[in-house]
Amino acid sequence: MAEKKLVEAITSMEEDFAQWYTDVVKKAELIDYTSVKGCMVIKPAGYAIWELIQKQLDDRFKETGVENVYLPMFIPESLLQKEKDHVEGFAPEVAWVTHGGLQPLQERLCVRPTSETLFCDFYKNDIQSYRDLPKVYNQWCSVVRWEKETRPFLRSREFLWQEGHTAHATAQDAEARTIQMLNVYAKFLEEVLAIPVVKGQKTEKEKFAGAVATYTIEALMHDGKALQSGTSHNFGSGFAEAFGIQFTDKDNTLKYVHQTSWGMTTRLIGAIIMVHGDNSGLVLPPKVAPTQLMIVPIMQKKEGVLDKAYELRDTLKKSFRVKVDDTDKTPGWKFAEAEMRGYPLRLEIGPKDIEAGKCVLCRRDNGEKIEVALDEVEAKVGELLETIQKEMLERARAHREEHTYEATTMEEFENLFNTKSGFVKAMWCEDQACEDLIKEKLSVTSRCMPFEQQNLSDKCVCCGKPAKKMVYWGKAY
RNA sequence: CGAUGCGUGGCUCAGUUUGGUAGAGCGCUACGUUCGGGACGUAGAGGUCGCAGGUUCAAAUCCUGUCGCAUCGACCA
Numbered sequence: 001m002a003e004k005k006l007v008e009a010i011t012s013m014e015e016d017f018a019q020w021y022t023d024v025v026k027k028a029e030l031i032d033y034t035s036v037k038g039c040m041v042i043k044p045a046g047y048a049i050w051e052l053i054q055k056q057l058d059d060r061f062k063e064t065g066v067e068n069v070y071l072p073m074f075i076p077e078s079l080l081q082k083e084k085d086h087v088e089g090f091a092p093e094v095a096w097v098t099h100g101g102l103q104p105l106q107e108r109l110c111v112r113p114t115s116e117t118l119f120c121d122f123y124k125n126d127i128q129s130y131r132d133l134p135k136v137y138n139q140w141c142s143v144v145r146w147e148k149e150t151r152p153f154l155r156s157r158e159f160l161w162q163e164g165h166t167a168h169a170t171a172q173d174a175e176a177r178t179i180q181m182l183n184v185y186a187k188f189l190e191e192v193l194a195i196p197v198v199k200g201q202k203t204e205k206e207k208f209a210g211a212v213a214t215y216t217i218e219a220l221m222h223d224g225k226a227l228q229s230g231t232s233h234n235f236g237s238g239f240a241e242a243f244g245i246q247f248t249d250k251d252n253t254l255k256y257v258h259q260t261s262w263g264m265t266t267r268l269i270g271a272i273i274m275v276h277g278d279n280s281g282l283v284l285p286p287k288v289a290p291t292q293l294m295i296v297p298i299m300q301k302k303e304g305v306l307d308k309a310y311e312l313r314d315t316l317k318k319s320f321r322v323k324v325d326d327t328d329k330t331p332g333w334k335f336a337e338a339e340m341r342g343y344p345l346r347l348e349i350g351p352k353d354i355e356a357g358k359c360v361l362c363r364r365d366n367g368e369k370i371e372v373a374l375d376e377v378e379a380k381v382g383e384l385l386e387t388i389q390k391e392m393l394e395r396a397r398a399h400r401e402e403h404t405y406e407a408t409t410m411e412e413f414e415n416l417f418n419t420k421s422g423f424v425k426a427m428w429c430e431d432q433a434c435e436d437l438i439k440e441k442l443s444v445t446s447r448c449m450p451f452e453q454q455n456l457s458d459k460c461v462c463c464g465k466p467a468k469k470m471v472y473w474g475k476a477y
Numbered sequence: 478c479g480a481u482g483c484g485u486g487g488c489u490c491a492g493u494u495u496g497g498u499a500g501a502g503c504g505c506u507a508c509g510u511u512c513g514g515g516a517c518g519u520a521g522a523g524g525u526c527g528c529a530g531g532u533u534c535a536a537a538u539c540c541u542g543u544c545g546c547a548u549c550g551a552c553c554a
Contacts (some may be wrong), residue, residue: 168519333516334514
């Protein structure tokens, strides 16, 4: 909403998007910085969003047969070394434990940057027969990657995530699970976070260290930059061969398993901020709003006002996440506070309303104020929350459509990235040299080769050789 | 790892050029008046000036070193 800027403390996004982001994160009290660079305190308002994400995503996992497990946070160096591409990919950013107490360790331990190697080490003993397959495990945990540049939620040195790791008897089963989980992710973003995504495959250059194929969901932020929001990898039997994960199949021959892994992180909270937020602060989709409705009493010291507010809360909390702001701030303060924190709905109730048997509901997403009779509030709140959830997705989708362009020549391509921000669809010959050149010239990377391919031209946008794939290109976080 | 900026009450910062009793606003506490878009009055609490050396009668201020954080680049969820 809010063309009018109500909160001076938040830098406007047009002026400085990075600063706006930081201001929102701080003002909505999602995090605090700590004395360790890149490690943040996730405060109650932020962690509650993560809990709602966790719960709803976990339910969707379980529907597909996923079981949760927990593996250690330390990986012996020798274990990490086993898969060559994998260790090369992660070595530059792992943190090492070298001492136990005062004694140096015989073998240093890395703090998991991801747990493929641990799962492999576990699976090699756990899997003997085709009857043991598939294994469809997931863990919720934190991982550590020693990033040079850090930003709250988008890139921190320690972050929370889930990592699914599966093992299958056949390549087909592994591929099917890889795609299945990508679809779970895509639906989750659209239905719960109200963020539309492009589904597709990463190029060789951009794929995960050790994977045969990496699939991704890419979302477009308000500033036109892309955010990789979830990935699903098919490992083929590469890890199985490196770790010796074999099973006896029905035909009594020894075979290697085929594996997958897939993950989403607290980065999603960054995506919510950058897709839905506005110049008054955070705007939360109702399904992940820890408080869906904040009741603001007006003249709360007047007899009966607070009682009425509590009464409304007690009725509404059976169906919704509701709170009463009964602090002794002024109403104006509370309105601004509710906006910064992104509560989808605000309910105003004062002596005049009580007398008239009504109250005022205010939508965070578009600022609209609606008078509602008190006996219709419950139905109206439910209806409005659904409408808000739906319209937030529609707005985000419209924004993405408006910021998705097409180019068939390098001149068009460069011109688009020099004058606009967003996704550019263009054809590609599948030669990495073109990707490298585009990155060097424009700091633009291939985001994905979408499943929904179009034939925009027969020629690669960069070199003019015959094109093989349409690619989404963009500047990325 | 490169560039830039910043470390002074909870927060934002002034004070450093030119050394001389640690400041302001906000926030916090108490009481009172207020209340439909960040109200006001009165009284009060709160700081080893990031850390370590050095120069000096005297250091937030000058010198040396060091640590940390933020932002921007290269690398990555």
